[in-house]
Amino acid sequence: MSRHPGHPLTDLANGILAGAAATLARELVSNLDVVIRARPMSNSHERMVHRLVARAHLSLGPEEPAAKRRAGLGPLLGFANGVLTVALFATLTGGRRPPPAVAAGLIGLGGMLVADGPMAAMGVTNPRRWGAQGWFEDALPYVAYSLTAVATLYRLDRA
Numbered sequence: 001m002s003r004h005p006g007h008p009l010t011d012l013a014n015g016i017l018a019g020a021a022a023t024l025a026r027e028l029v030s031n032l033d034v035v036i037r038a039r040p041m042s043n044s045h046e047r048m049v050h051r052l053v054a055r056a057h058l059s060l061g062p063e064e065p066a067a068k069r070r071a072g073l074g075p076l077l078g079f080a081n082g083v084l085t086v087a088l089f090a091t092l093t094g095g096r097r098p099p100p101a102v103a104a105g106l107i108g109l110g111g112m113l114v115a116d117g118p119m120a121a122m123g124v125t126n127p128r129r130w131g132a133q134g135w136f137e138d139a140l141p142y143v144a145y146s147l148t149a150v151a152t153l154y155r156l157d158r159a
Contacts, residue, residue: 008091014156015090016083022107022149023082030141038136044125046074051122078115085111092099100150107111108146112138 034041049070060066089107119125
C-alpha cells in the first residue's frame with residue numbers, strides 16, 4: 001500500500017481513522033449534552049433498526065432478547081454511519097482535498113444527511129417537526145464531528 005495521500009487504500013485507511021475519531025467526538029458531545037441538560041438519550045437508531053428488521057422480515061429472536069439486540073445494533077448503526085461517511089469523503093477527494101472549512105461543511109452536512117435522511121425516509125423521525133431546539137441538538141454534535149474529521153484527516157495526510 002502506498003503511504004501517500006491520493007492512493008485509494010491510503011485515503012480509505014485515513015478516512016476510516018478520521019471517521020472513528022470524528023464519531024467519538026460526535027458521541028462525546030451528544031452524551032455531554034444529555035448530562036448537562038438531563039435530557040433523555042435518543043433512541044432513533046434503535047427505532048431505525050426495528051424498522052429495517054421489520055422491512056427485511058428478519059427476526060432478532062423472542063421479544064426480550066430482540067429488544068436488547070436492537071439496543072445494541074442501534075448505536076452500531078450510528079458508529080458505522082459516522083465512520084463510513086468520512087471514509088467515503090476521504091476516498092472521493094483523494095489527493096485533492098478541499099480547503100478545511102469547505103471539507104468540514106461537506107462532512108458535517110454529509111454526516112447529518114447519512115444519519116437523518118434514511119430515518120426520515122423510513123418514518124423514524126421528521127426533521128420538519130424538530131423546531132430550532134431539535135435542529136440545534138442534532139447539529140451541535142456534527143460540528144464536533146466535522147471539525148474532528150477534518151483535523152484528523154488532514155493530519156494523517158501530512159504524516
